[in-house]
Amino acid sequence: MNATPxxxxxxxxxxxxxxxxxxxxLLDRASFGADAGGRRAKGYGPDPDxxxxxxxxxxxxLTFTDAQRRTAVALCDTIIPADAESPSASSVGVVDFIDExxxxxxxPQGENFSYQLDRAVIxxxxxxxxxxxTKRFGKTFADLDEVQRSTICDDICYxxxxxxxxxxxxxxxxxxxxxxxxxxxxxxxxxxxxxxxxNIPMAxxxxxxxxxxxxxxxx
Amino acid sequence: MPLVSPTTLKDSYDVIVVGSGAGGGQAAYTLxxxxxxxxxxxxxxxxxxxxxxxxxxxxxxxxxxxxxxPEMQGGFFDATRGGGWKIKDEPYTTxxxxxxxxxxxxxxxxxxxxxxxxxRYSFRNGPYDFKPYTRDGLGFDWPIxxxxxxxxxxxxxxxxxxxxxxxxxENTPDSSPDCLLPPPKPRVSDLLIQKAAKAFGIPVVAGxxxxxxxxxxxxxxxxxxxxxxxxxxxxxxxxxEARAACFWATDCGRGCSIKANYQSTTVHLPPALASGNLDIxxxxxxxxxxxxxxxxxNGVSFVDKTTGQDRQIKARVVVVAASxxxxxxxxxxxxxxxxxxxxxNSSGLLGKYIMDTVGSGVRAQIxxxxxxxxxxxxxxxxxxxxxxxxxxxxxxxxxxxFARGYHIEFGGGRRMPELYSMAAKxxxxxxxxGKKFKEDAxxxxxxxxxxxxxxxxxxxxxxxxxxxxxxxxxxxxxALRFHWKFSEHETRQAAHMQKTxxxxxxxxxxxxxxxxxxxxADAIQNGGSVIHEVGGAIMGADPAKSVTNKWSQTHDVKxxxxxxxxxxxxxxxxNPTLTxxxxxxxxxxxxxxxxxxxxx
Numbered sequence: 001m002n003a004t005p006x007x008x009x010x011x012x013x014x015x016x017x018x019x020x021x022x023x024x025x026l027l028d029r030a031s032f033g034a035d036a037g038g039r040r041a042k043g044y045g046p047d048p049d050x051x052x053x054x055x056x057x058x059x060x061x062l063t064f065t066d067a068q069r070r071t072a073v074a075l076c077d078t079i080i081p082a083d084a085e086s087p088s089a090s091s092v093g094v095v096d097f098i099d100e101x102x103x104x105x106x107x108p109q110g111e112n113f114s115y116q117l118d119r120a121v122i123x124x125x126x127x128x129x130x131x132x133x134t135k136r137f138g139k140t141f142a143d144l145d146e147v148q149r150s151t152i153c154d155d156i157c158y159x160x161x162x163x164x165x166x167x168x169x170x171x172x173x174x175x176x177x178x179x180x181x182x183x184x185x186x187x188x189x190x191x192x193x194x195x196x197x198x199n200i201p202m203a204x205x206x207x208x209x210x211x212x213x214x215x216x217x218x219x
Numbered sequence: 220m221p222l223v224s225p226t227t228l229k230d231s232y233d234v235i236v237v238g239s240g241a242g243g244g245q246a247a248y249t250l251x252x253x254x255x256x257x258x259x260x261x262x263x264x265x266x267x268x269x270x271x272x273x274x275x276x277x278x279x280x281x282x283x284x285x286x287x288x289p290e291m292q293g294g295f296f297d298a299t300r301g302g303g304w305k306i307k308d309e310p311y312t313t314x315x316x317x318x319x320x321x322x323x324x325x326x327x328x329x330x331x332x333x334x335x336x337x338x339r340y341s342f343r344n345g346p347y348d349f350k351p352y353t354r355d356g357l358g359f360d361w362p363i364x365x366x367x368x369x370x371x372x373x374x375x376x377x378x379x380x381x382x383x384x385x386x387x388x389e390n391t392p393d394s395s396p397d398c399l400l401p402p403p404k405p406r407v408s409d410l411l412i413q414k415a416a417k418a419f420g421i422p423v424v425a426g427x428x429x430x431x432x433x434x435x436x437x438x439x440x441x442x443x444x445x446x447x448x449x450x451x452x453x454x455x456x457x458x459x460e461a462r463a464a465c466f467w468a469t470d471c472g473r474g475c476s477i478k479a480n481y482q483s484t485t486v487h488l489p490p491a492l493a494s495g496n497l498d499i500x501x502x503x504x505x506x507x508x509x510x511x512x513x514x515x516x517n518g519v520s521f522v523d524k525t526t527g528q529d530r531q532i533k534a535r536v537v538v539v540a541a542s543x544x545x546x547x548x549x550x551x552x553x554x555x556x557x558x559x560x561x562x563x564n565s566s567g568l569l570g571k572y573i574m575d576t577v578g579s580g581v582r583a584q585i586x587x588x589x590x591x592x593x594x595x596x597x598x599x600x601x602x603x604x605x606x607x608x609x610x611x612x613x614x615x616x617x618x619x620x621f622a623r624g625y626h627i628e629f630g631g632g633r634r635m636p637e638l639y640s641m642a643a644k645x646x647x648x649x650x651x652x653g654k655k656f657k658e659d660a661x662x663x664x665x666x667x668x669x670x671x672x673x674x675x676x677x678x679x680x681x682x683x684x685x686x687x688x689x690x691x692x693x694x695x696x697x698a699l700r701f702h703w704k705f706s707e708h709e710t711r712q713a714a715h716m717q718k719t720x721x722x723x724x725x726x727x728x729x730x731x732x733x734x735x736x737x738x739x740a741d742a743i744q745n746g747g748s749v750i751h752e753v754g755g756a757i758m759g760a761d762p763a764k765s766v767t768n769k770w771s772q773t774h775d776v777k778x779x780x781x782x783x784x785x786x787x788x789x790x791x792x793x794n795p796t797l798t799x800x801x802x803x804x805x806x807x808x809x810x811x812x813x814x815x816x817x818x819x
């Protein structure tokens with residue numbers, strides 16, 4: 001056990017959040033996670049049916065506004081566009097997954113279960129993208145063309161090399177790329193793109209084929 | 220499974236077993252097949268892996284791509300229910316939250332306990348591991364030797380099914396003939412690691428894990444396990460026939476609906492239930508072991524979590540296997556005029572000398588594993604190979620600066636893509652996005668390896684648990700408070716792990732995700748985080764210096780036995796579960812024979 005999954009530096013996010021949440025009421029309890037009947041959304045409970053298939057929005061309501069969703073689509077497809085091998089992230093439901101993530105009704109505990117913290121980072125990040133698009137090109141991020149989007153993303157695509165003063169948007173971008181990639185590569189299309197060929201029952205396990213051993217210099 | 224409800228419970232049993240994991244499952248198995256009437260109390264929910272295991276499900280089918288939540292803390296597909304690092308209504312406390320002094324406690328609240336999700340690594344303690352004080356003057360000797368437990372290791376391996384090989388290595392015992400199943404073939408990353416490690420004299424051999432690489436020999440094993448007991452042989456044969464061999468897919472940590480790996484719920488409990496001698500009561504949180512006028516235990520009182528009502532059931536013998544720390548807690552809370560400091564605590568050592576496994580790891584990327592031709596590497600899910608401790612002689616000669624060893628578990632390969640498979644790769648990609656990111660993902664997927672050191676911690680005075688003076692659980696049962704300290708034997712060992720892994724990665728031409736940590740205090744994982752916590756009721760020959768005797772029986776109360784990790788007098792680098800089961804089988808044999816003689 002105790003395999004902690006690799007993820008972005010949560011401490012960095014938390015540090016930033018201290019300022020972000022003071023500045024913006026993004027964790028607004030009144031509107032957050034409420035369903036049509038006005039009741040608070042709930043999780044799946046302590047003993048869920050793990051055999052059935054779940055879809056985003058089924059267990060708790062999705063909460064992106066239309067404007068946020070447009071930005072989410074634009075950024076997902078900037079990170080994972082369609083190419084010869086596989087479709088774009090948004091076309092296989094990744095935006096719904098990210099919406100499910102930021103709408104999850106779980107309270108953070110320390111660095112765990114960061115859904116609501118991520119919500120603040122992402123919605124703040126969307127606002128920053130739109131502000132930056134407006135400042136540079138007079139348009140929100142979703143209305144920019146591919147080249148225009150890149151000029152912004154190039155400044156924030158790596159925390160270590162981000163433009164001075166862009167560290168917080170770079171942290172947001174790292175989180176959003178992780179979620180986009182995680183959402184995408186777990187779909188059937190993304191899994192196929194990586195040429196993962198397991199998860200099927202086999203009569204025997206034969207180890208690496210000769211061509212694999214040759215590839216790594218062991219045969 | 221045929222569970223009983225609180226209203227249909229009998230008033231008394233031969234034996235009450237508290238806990239349903241490796242120790243409780245094994246005790247119930249052995250006792251019921253010997254004819255004893257047993258009640259098993261489980262503090263968590265009922266659980267049946269045959270119908271509740273997500274075989275082949277992908278993260279895409281799960282909420283949040285399977286990510287962990289307070290309700291499923293091991294992730295949506297992990298075979299943990301109602302458990303995790305924090306359990307609602309069931310707090311524990313620590314005196315320090317500083318790294319190195321904190322204690323992290325993973326608990327489970329389900330039938331089968333933590334056997335449902337564990338790594339299935341199954342190693343025997345060696346001869347040195349039972350006499351560590353004699354060997355180097357530190358810690359405590361056990362009151363038993365390897366030869367006392369060897370027959371039980373054989374039996375457990377035959378029953379649960381363990382793959383591995385006999386290598387004749389120092390303090391790494393061989394099994395008797397036909398005990399082990401053939402190991403799975405190495406993955407390509409195993410072979411690269413083996414080659415690199417060889418240059419440093421580190422042996423990389425077949426791992427030992429409780430996974431059926433072929434079906435059990437159900438025609439012959441039952442007679443070897445239960446000679447002269449036709450009843451047990453028939454039942455065990457049927458149970459073995461119901462287990463399929465691994466079909467090389469689905470993470471073992473989810474559990475296994477085809478019963479190809481060991482979990483108490485697929486291996487120990489089905490034959491115990493088939494005997495007709497076992498009742499299982501879930502949602503039953505033991506409150507205390509009750510004493511009779513003669514000073515022996517006469518039963519267990521527990522809370523029915525579904526109603527909040529208390530109830531007491533009588534028994535001739537009480538077997539406590541609630542997980543080491545939870546068992547200690549139950550004994551500490553069983554206070555009486557005779558035992559004001561807790562049952563079995565006349566030595567004052569109950570809760571003392573708790574140990575975890577020393578853990579430290581690295582992750583690396585191996586360029587030679589980039590763009591490997593696609594092939595199926597799921598295998599037996601966990602490690603196919605491992606490196607046993609190899610520096611016994613140098614260590615004994617005092618050349619290492621720390622007294623006990625560690626083994627290395629490692630893994631890599633083209634596993635099923637998960638939420639974080641392509642996360643945090645900027646250190647390789649430079650922050651790529653767009654089509655370049657997709658190319659990077661194809662290039663780097665499957666090229667990662669991870670190394671985990673698993674080392675022996677020496678018991679010390681600063682690592683113990685006691686009842687918190689204030690904090691109680693939902694039912695008013697006092698909670699545990701933990702104290703934790705590592706000595707330089709552990710922190711130096713952790714630094715040695717880091718240095719070793721760095722050298723292996725370098726020899727593989729790999730790149731470390733983070734630089735190796737030269738400071739062992741920085742490299743070592745928190746106590747409890749490896750989830751190998753044992754001790755607290757250590758066994759010994761002297762009642763003034765130990766809580767239990769060589770039969771895992773409390774010195775103070777002859778009809779109370781602890782069959783989980785609590786009696787461990789040391790915590791060898793070998794993962795504890797196999798030893799828990801061997802000790803439990805041995806204790807249960809003793810209980811059965813003493814009951815037949817009228818001594819219990």
